Amino acid sequence: MITTLAVRGYRSLVDLVVPLGRTTVVSGANGSGKSSLYRALRLLAAASRGRTVRAVAEEGGLGSVLWAGPETPQGPGAQGGVRSGPLSVSLGFAADELGYLVDLGAPQIDPASLFVRDPEIKREQVFAGPFAKPATTFVDRDRASARVRDGAWRAVDQPLAPHESILTDLADVDATLELLALRRQLAGWRFYDHIRTDRDAPCRQPQVGTRTRRLAHDGSDLAAAWATASEAGLADRLDQEVARAFPGCRVEISGGDAFRLRMRQPGLLRPLDASELSDGTLRYLLLVAALVPAAPAPFVVLNEPEASLHPDLLAPLARLIAHASEASQILVVTHADALRTALADAGAETIALESAGWGTRVSGQDPLDQPPWRWPKR
Incomplete structure (x- = not known):
């Protein structure tokens, strides 16, 4: 450590x-x-x-x-x-x-x-x-x-x-x-910093899948990383993290020539492809894949992981990070007071930066x- x-x-x-x-957890005003x-x-x-x-x-x-x-x-x-x-x-x-x-x-x-x-x-x-x-x-x-x-x-x-x-x-x-x-x-x-979730983002596209023990910094191998973690015995853990943030939902990975991530949601007759998910939903799934990998990284840095997330997702995110810290050392840079407070309550060290x-x-x-x-x- x-x-x-x-x-x-x-x-x-x-x-x-x-x-x-x-x-x-590192916090502070803009420019600090x-x-x-x-x-x-x-x-x-x-x-x-x-x-x-x-x-x-x-x-x-x-x-x-x-x-x-x-x-x-x-x-x-x-x-x-x-x-x-x-x-x-x-x-x-x-x-x-x-x-x-x-x-x-x-x-x-x-x-x-x-x-x-x-x-x-x-x-x-x-x-x-x-x-x-x-x-x-x-x-x-x-x-x-x-x-x-x-x-x-x-x-x-x-x-x-x-x-x-x-x-x-x-x-x-x-x-x-x-x-x-x-x-x-x-x-x-591992560094995860504002991973792209726009319409043309790599994580929305089908990708050739190989065993991926840790999510890439740009999240491009999301489906392969999720499938690798599932086959490594973490399928239940992944399902729990998804259900905690999105009750009743479940992620599926399809293989073949290219891997695709899909999400089943209550009331829908078919799963939604990654290309159809909202930015916030996809970003949260990327964070789940980053923090529940087949092989935990020794050190994970999350830069403003709250970006694009609804405030209701900050409590599940804090629990996700706290659980992941049992296997990896984690540093979180955040502007979100709710996330900082929740992590501090879970035992995280807090550092506030200032510059004048x-x-x-x-x-x-x-x-x-x-x-x-x-x-x-x-």
Whole structure:
């Protein structure tokens, strides 16, 4: 389980360290940093595929994702000046087993190069415990050089390019098991953010079905994921979640050349195809498939899952999330007070973000309440 999330210099997250529980609900006003926190998590997950540099470039490069305020925030109305320190966006997390952090900086390239949006990976560390420190760090990367602890520190005879990550590109026998475990953990994270339910959305179309142990991020394999969970022994659980939200209704999956999801509703002579369901109904079924998969993900992030849902569905959604948290760690970003309250009543940790010229902060968090964290020097 992830215990701490740390972000420095990314958008409004000037220096944010937050604790995470089994279920954590993040709320706050518009502009408080909720979306930045969500996007920072997606950047961390991109490291499992060696795509952190590309993900930052796709956001416009380091200059676009850096905190735009003063280097040292001074409160509302304070004006920025010339930065004295290095440009840096740092992301990291600590978990029960292994933690990881990465520090991204400005590229050192020929001015004529076309790759001006690519940041460079300056530092990376893999560690155990609540934060990185010399005694608990297994792998330490400083620019092109990396070293591995095997009793004592040993330099790795493999220079790393600025875009290469230790998670995907370091070839060292003593680090293989730790890096593989960490990469698999990150690759298993799931993000569900405003999945399309418009008329042409992939989840409304018949799809070739193969065994799908977890719903795709875009929900395109909804029918296959539902069928896989059903055959894995979760058919009754799926039926219960549907009936709780839509009394008397039941979902069916048809196979053949392509898989189709249909829903039987009271009073209708035939089931309705996914293409005929309302946006809210289809979105709720996507959430059911995401949270009742054949293989639970280690970490699931739901960004505003209440979107398009009728208020009457928020109570069943809270129960669905609470039940799913028995198998997966879940983080919910929400504007809905009713959903936040229901999850808090079910035992979820709650974090309220605020931002008023100082960068994003956790409301009510004193410095001593912040989890311990340490960023390595360059």
